[in-house]
Every structure is written in C-alpha cells, then in structure tokens.
Amino acid sequence: MSRTEYQILRLLATGPKDFWQLISKQDTSIKEFAQELKNLCRRGVIKKENGLFELNREKIDRKINKYFESCCRVCGDGIDFTRDFKTLLNNFEKAVEKRPLPREEYDQGFMRIEDTVKRAIFMYERADVEKKNIFILGDDDLLSLAIGLMGFANLVTVAEVDERIVDFIRKRAKDLGISSIRTVNYNALNELPFNLCGQYDTFVTDPVETLPGLKIFIARCMKSLKGAGSSGYFGLTHLEASLKKWWEIEKFLLNCSFVITDILRDFSLYPEDENRWEKFYQSYRLIKEIPDVGLPGVDWYRSSFFRIEAVNEINFLQLPLLSFSEELYLDDETWATPHS
Amino acid sequence: MSRTEYQILRLLATGPKDFWQLISKQDTSIKEFAQELKNLCRRGVIKKENGLFELNREKIDRKINKYFESCCRVCGDGIDFTRDFKTLLNNFEKAVEKRPLPREEYDQGFMRIEDTVKRAIFMYERADVEKKNIFILGDDDLLSLAIGLMGFANLVTVAEVDERIVDFIRKRAKDLGISSIRTVNYNALNELPFNLCGQYDTFVTDPVETLPGLKIFIARCMKSLKGAGSSGYFGLTHLEASLKKWWEIEKFLLNCSFVITDILRDFSLYPEDENRWEKFYQSYRLIKEIPDVGLPGVDWYRSSFFRIEAVNEINFLQLPLLSFSEELYLDDETWATPHS
Numbered sequence: 138m139s140r141t142e143y144q145i146l147r148l149l150a151t152g153p154k155d156f157w158q159l160i161s162k163q164d165t166s167i168k169e170f171a172q173e174l175k176n177l178c179r180r181g182v183i184k185k186e187n188g189l190f191e192l193n194r195e196k197i198d199r200k201i202n203k204y205f206e207s208c209c210r211v212c213g214d215g216i217d218f219t220r221d222f223k224t225l226l227n228n229f230e231k232a233v234e235k236r237p238l239p240r241e242e243y244d245q246g247f248m249r250i251e252d253t254v255k256r257a258i259f260m261y262e263r264a265d266v267e268k269k270n271i272f273i274l275g276d277d278d279l280l281s282l283a284i285g286l287m288g289f290a291n292l293v294t295v296a297e298v299d300e301r302i303v304d305f306i307r308k309r310a311k312d313l314g315i316s317s318i319r320t321v322n323y324n325a326l327n328e329l330p331f332n333l334c335g336q337y338d339t340f341v342t343d344p345v346e347t348l349p350g351l352k353i354f355i356a357r358c359m360k361s362l363k364g365a366g367s368s369g370y371f372g373l374t375h376l377e378a379s380l381k382k383w384w385e386i387e388k389f390l391l392n393c394s395f396v397i398t399d400i401l402r403d404f405s406l407y408p409e410d411e412n413r414w415e416k417f418y419q420s421y422r423l424i425k426e427i428p429d430v431g432l433p434g435v436d437w438y439r440s441s442f443f444r445i446e447a448v449n450e451i452n453f454l455q456l457p458l459l460s461f462s463e464e465l466y467l468d469d470e471t472w473a474t475p476h477s
Numbered sequence: 478m479s480r481t482e483y484q485i486l487r488l489l490a491t492g493p494k495d496f497w498q499l500i501s502k503q504d505t506s507i508k509e510f511a512q513e514l515k516n517l518c519r520r521g522v523i524k525k526e527n528g529l530f531e532l533n534r535e536k537i538d539r540k541i542n543k544y545f546e547s548c549c550r551v552c553g554d555g556i557d558f559t560r561d562f563k564t565l566l567n568n569f570e571k572a573v574e575k576r577p578l579p580r581e582e583y584d585q586g587f588m589r590i591e592d593t594v595k596r597a598i599f600m601y602e603r604a605d606v607e608k609k610n611i612f613i614l615g616d617d618d619l620l621s622l623a624i625g626l627m628g629f630a631n632l633v634t635v636a637e638v639d640e641r642i643v644d645f646i647r648k649r650a651k652d653l654g655i656s657s658i659r660t661v662n663y664n665a666l667n668e669l670p671f672n673l674c675g676q677y678d679t680f681v682t683d684p685v686e687t688l689p690g691l692k693i694f695i696a697r698c699m700k701s702l703k704g705a706g707s708s709g710y711f712g713l714t715h716l717e718a719s720l721k722k723w724w725e726i727e728k729f730l731l732n733c734s735f736v737i738t739d740i741l742r743d744f745s746l747y748p749e750d751e752n753r754w755e756k757f758y759q760s761y762r763l764i765k766e767i768p769d770v771g772l773p774g775v776d777w778y779r780s781s782f783f784r785i786e787a788v789n790e791i792n793f794l795q796l797p798l799l800s801f802s803e804e805l806y807l808d809d810e811t812w813a814t815p816h817s
Contacts, residue, residue, distance in 0.1 A: 155771070156771075157770075157773035157774060160716075160777050161776075161777045164715055165719075166715060166810055166812075167717065167810075167812040174767075209549060209552040211557055212551070212552060212555025212557050214549070214555030214556065214595075214741070214743075215551070215554030216552055217552050375505060376506055376507050377506065379506050381788050383736045383737075384731065384735075387736060387737060391724065391727055391731065395724075396720045396721075396724040396727060398723070398742075401554070401741075404554065426511055427496065429528065430496045431528055434498075435497050435501055437498075437500050437501045446720055448720050448724045470507075472506075472507040472508055472511075
C-alpha cells in the first residue's frame with residue numbers, strides 16, 4: 138500500500154471527508170493524489186456519496202487504524218504529543234526506565250524522551266510507520282521501543298554495536314509484548330549482512346559526524362532499503378558539522394538518487410543530566426580549546442532531523458576507505474566527541 | 478558583522494550569559510562559534526567575568542537590539558509570535574488592510590497573515606534580517622512590510638511585476654514611516670538589472686513551480702546576492718511539484734554552491750476566503766480532471782519553506798531558454814495554476 142493510500146484511508150477511518158479535506162492531510166502532488174483517489178474508488182475500497190468519500194468496510198481486508206492528530210495547537214507547525222499520542226509518551230517514559238547510560242567508545246548520548254517520541258510521530262505523519270518495515274542503525278535513543286509501542290509497524294529491526302542496548306531493547310520489547318521488534322548485533326564498519334539488504338521501507342540513524350562516518354552510516358542504511366520510494370531519516374548537527382560538510386553530504390544523498398524532503402532544525406535536544414556525560418567532557422576538544430568553560434548548566438547539544446526519499450532506484454556509490462577507526466569518529470570539527 | 482556575531486551580541490543584550498547559554502542560541506559549529514567568541518573578547522566588544530560573558534557597551538559603536546524570543550512554548554519547534562513579536566503581528570495585520578487581490582495572469586495568491594510574519598521571524602532567528610540587505614522577488618505576500626515593521630533590516634528591495642503591488646507597498650511603507658523599503662518594477666523573465674546584482678545578503682521568493690520557472694526565479698535571486706555566506710529563502714509545494722522535480726531543483730541549488738539548511742514542511746497556508754480565488758478555479762487543470770469536486774471549504778493549498786546558504790562563491794549555471802511564456806507557468810504537475 139502506498140503512503141498516499143494510507144494517508145487517505147486512515148483519515149477516512151475518522152469519518153467521511155471531501156476532496157479538499159483529504160488533500161489537506163497528505164504529502165503527494167495533486168496529480169498523484171487524484172490518481173490514487175480514482176484507483177481506490179475503482180477498486181471499491183472507498184465510495185463517494187453527496188461529494189463525500191467514505192470507507193467501504195466490506196471491501197477492506199485489513200484493519201485501518203484511524204488517523205492520530207499531533208499538529209501543535211499553538212504554532213501549527215511542531216508536534217504536540219499531548220493530543221492523540223499522550224499515552225504513547227507516558228508508556229515510552231516507563232519503557233526506558235533504567236536504560237543503559239552512554240559509553241564513550243561508541244560516541245553515544247541519547248535525546249530527550251519527548252524528542253524520541255516526536256521522531257516516531259513525525260515518521261507516522263509521513264506514513265512511514267504503518268505496516269512498514271523499519272531499519273534502525275544504532276538505537277541508544279530507543280526509538281524502536283517508541284515505534285513498537287505505537288503498534289502500527291510491521292517490523293522494526295535494530296542493528297546495534299553495543300550489546301547492552303541490544304539486550305535492553307530485546308528484554309523490554311518482550312516485557313511489553315511488542316512482537317514487531319528484532320535486534321541484531323552489528324558494527325557499521327562492516328558491510329550490511331545480506332539478509333538485511335533490500336528488506337526495509339525506511340531507515341533511521343544518527344551517524345557519527347565525520348564525512349566518511351556520515352557516508353558510511355547512511356550508505357549502510359540505504360542498503361537495507363527496498364528501492365525507489367523508500368525513505369530514510371537521520372540526525373545531523375550544526376555543532377560538529379560545518380555547512381561545507383552539510384553540502385558534501387547533501388551532494389552524496391542526491392547522487393545516491395535521494396531527494397531531501399525535510400530538514401527540521403534542532404528537532405532533538407540531548408539532556409545533560411540524564412546522559413551523565415560529565416566525565417566525557419574531559420576528552421572533548423571543546424574543553425581543551427576553550428579555557429575555563431566549565432560544565433554546562435543547560436542542555437545545548439542538539440541535532441536537526443533529515444528526511445530523504447529515493448526518487449529512483451538507489452545508486453550505490455563507492456565508499457571512503459578508512460585506515461584508522463579514529464577517522465570514523467574524529468575530524469577538525471568534532472569538538473564534542475570523546476577522544477580515546 | 479557575521480551572523481554568529483549578531484546571534485551572540487543580541488543575546489548578550491538581554492543580560493550576561495555563559496558559554497553554554499550562548500551556544501544554545503546560535504547556528505554555527507562549535508569550532509566557528511569559539512573562534513567568533515574569542516575575536517569578540519580580543520576586540521573588547523564583550524568581556525568575561527566570573528565565567529559570564531557580557532557586552533562592553535563602551536566598545537560598541539552601534540545599537541544592539543536585544544534578542545526577541547519566539548520559540549513555541551508548547552511544542553518547542555514552531556514559532557509562537559505571541560511571545561516577543563505580538564505587536565509585529567498586530568501592526569502587520571493593519572498594514573495589509575485593503576491589499577490588492579490576486580491576479581490570474583501572474584499566478585498570484587497570498588499566504589495567511591500569520592504565516593508571512595512567521596517567515597520574517599524565522600529569518601530573524603537565523604540572523605538574516607538585522608542590518609541586512611534583503612532582496613524580495615515577487616511580494617504579493619507583503620513580506621517586505623512585515624520585515625520593514627520589525628525595524629531591524631538595513632534595506633528591503635522588492636522587485637515585482639505587478640504595479641498594483643509595487644504601489645501598495647510604496648504607499649503603505651510611506652504611511653508607516655518605514656524608510657528601509659525600496660520597490661522596483663521588474664519581470665523575472667528579464668535579466669536582473671545591473672544595479673541590483675551583488676548587493677544583497679539574503680533573498681526571498683515564491684517561484685512558479687515548473688522546473689524552468691523554479692530555476693529562473695531562483696537564479697535571478699542568486700544574482701542579487703553578495704556571494705559566499707549569503708542566504709536565500711523560497712517556497713515550494715508538494716502539490717504542484719513532484720519529488721522528482723524537488724530532486725532536480727535541489728541538484729541545481731547544490732551545483733550553484735548552495736547548501737540546503739532548512740526545509741520546513743507546509744510552513745505557509747493560503748487562505749481561500751481572503752484570496753477570493755473562486756473564479757480562478759475554473760481554469761485549473763484540477764477542476765477539469767476531477768469531476769464534481771466543487772469549491773474548497775477548507776484551506777488546503779500550502780507550501781514548504783526552504784533556506785539555502787552559499788558555501789562558496791556562487792556558481793551561475795546556464796538557464797533554460799523558453800520559447801513560450803506558458804512554459805514558465807505550466808507543466809504536467811501544475812494542477813492549481815490558472816490556464817490562460
């Protein structure tokens with residue numbers, strides 16, 4: 138089922154709608170939307186009466202979940218998870234209790250609980266969650282659990298190098314009865330295992346921010362995708378990646394046949410208190426370069442959230458070769474990444 | 478003065494701040510930020526005492542306006558203009574009273590009042606307004622008046638083909654005592670006049686959405702810019718531009734040496750009632766393709782907002798040649814654009 142088809146059907150599951158109400162809540166072009174609507178009518182999945190479209194329940198062979206609203210009532214742009222997703226936030230908060238703390242050797246650090254839920258909701262809004270296979274490379278944010286708790290995804294696979302996180306996710310998913318989550322111990326320095334290639338509709342990752350690191354992480358994720366029409370999400374900061382690096386990575390994305398559909402500035406904030414990073418700071422270049430800077434009293438580290446979508450078959454490019462693993466983690470701009 | 482310098486100084490104008498508070502409200506990398514902070518200290522423009530930076534008023538030769546907060550208190554992502562920009566919204570509402578209504582021949586239609594103000598605030602947040610020269614190509618949204626009312630810009634030039642709009646902006650700016658606004662009657666089909674080239678720090682435009690149209694509008698705007706470090710903003714819809722067209726235009730931007738820094742989905746909504754478009758609809762392809770669709774009872778037409786920034790000297794590419802002016806306005810995807 139295409140994204141547009143989901144966006145139409147889930148909205149109709151809230152009640153009959155006219156053409157204009159439907160097109161207000163979908164992502165594609167008028168031309169493609171009209172085609173999709175025509176197809177659904179022809180197949181009898183929806184019917185039109187007095188100018189209103191409605192679901193034809195007799196012709197629908199599976200449950201259509203109703204659309205969950207999350208548009209911020211104040212600004213109209215951000216995500217207000219207290220609308221239809223309030224339970225999700227509460228459940229996720231409980232699910233991540235006693236989570237593993239960040240480890241220096243993997244450049245870890247997790248975002249705020251609400252920001253993880255926001256990611257899941259933004260993906261849901263784009264119709265990248267319902268009945269989809271989702272590949273997550275590195276998941277100290279525990280996004281898999283947030284998506285799993287939604288109950289809409291077909292499969293969520295977490296590929297993660299840190300066994301503590303693999304174990305935590307596996308255990309919590311079991312305790313919570315989330316059957317859609319699979320975990321695999323995987324280091325992104327290696328090729329993606331064959332059985333994970335070409336299986337997924339979308340991916341999510343937070344790459345290390347050197348240029349080779351970014352390319353390698355994203356390319357591994359691209360390998361997991363089915364092809365044209367598949368999407369991907371990743372975080373990227375301005376703090377450790379200059380605009381020249383952004384330009385390089387955008388060039389790379391376009392050359393791989395992906396279009397950038399969203400760049401949400403500073404969508405994720407990394408809380409100091411919960412990450413307990415104090416001792417990491419000593420090895421940051423930032424601390425060495427700026428005398429007497431002290432430890433932060435506010436949450437300052439943040440990243441922007443990219444969404445990309447393959448407009449054609451994916452074009453896999455030659456990846457950079459690394460002589461030292463340090464090249465993956467550190468360059469002249471990574472001032473808040475631990476030096477070993 | 479660089480963007481980062483402005484972002485530091487305007488925040489310090491609200492009171493002393495430590496390193497972490499300052500870096501929380503700026504856009505550049507840690508490395509570049511630390512360098513800028515060091516320069517400001519060395520020049521004596523700011524001083525550091527007990528770990529806090531503060532303005533050294535004796536060394537500042539011009540007024541530094543304090544930072545205006547606009548971050549949405551509910552979702553933390555969108556813009557809440559009722560915080561420090563409430564007066565701006567009210568004043569803009571009055572300034573646009575009796576504005577010219579859209580004309581079919583120019584594919585016009587203006588966004589909601591609050592969305593125009595949101596654009597101005599987002600640009601302000603990026604430090605693209607204060608003391609800057611801003612070039613606006615086509616301004617039926619009257620963004621020039623919103624920016625002018627802020628009182629922060631150095632110069633706002635509106636290049637506009639429709640004399641009614643030129644006259645309206647000129648008259649209102651005069652009535653309101655906004656001296657920063659200049660207007661020029663200009664058709665984007667022609668080369669940008671020499672005296673407008675290379676003069677501006679940022680541009681804003683809402684291009685027609687055919688591929689040649691997009692390239693021509695954006696390239697004219699790029700010509701107005703000073704060069705590396707200059708920025709630009711434009712609207713682009715999903716409704717009349719497929720993702721393949723998005724990919725083409727992103728490729729074009731990158732090849733011109735611009736990086737995409739923001740894509741804000743559906744940031745602007747176009748109100749049906751105020752635009753009084755009813756009679757335009759008859760000539761839309763949408764109406765011909767979809768029988769009995771009727772006129773919309775909800776606002777449905779919307780566009781995403783792009784921000785781009787030149788990471789190097791701008792690379793001006795060969796522009797498409799048009800045989801008919803129709804090629805500028807219409808293609809197979811422009812289903813809500815008037816056919817003449």
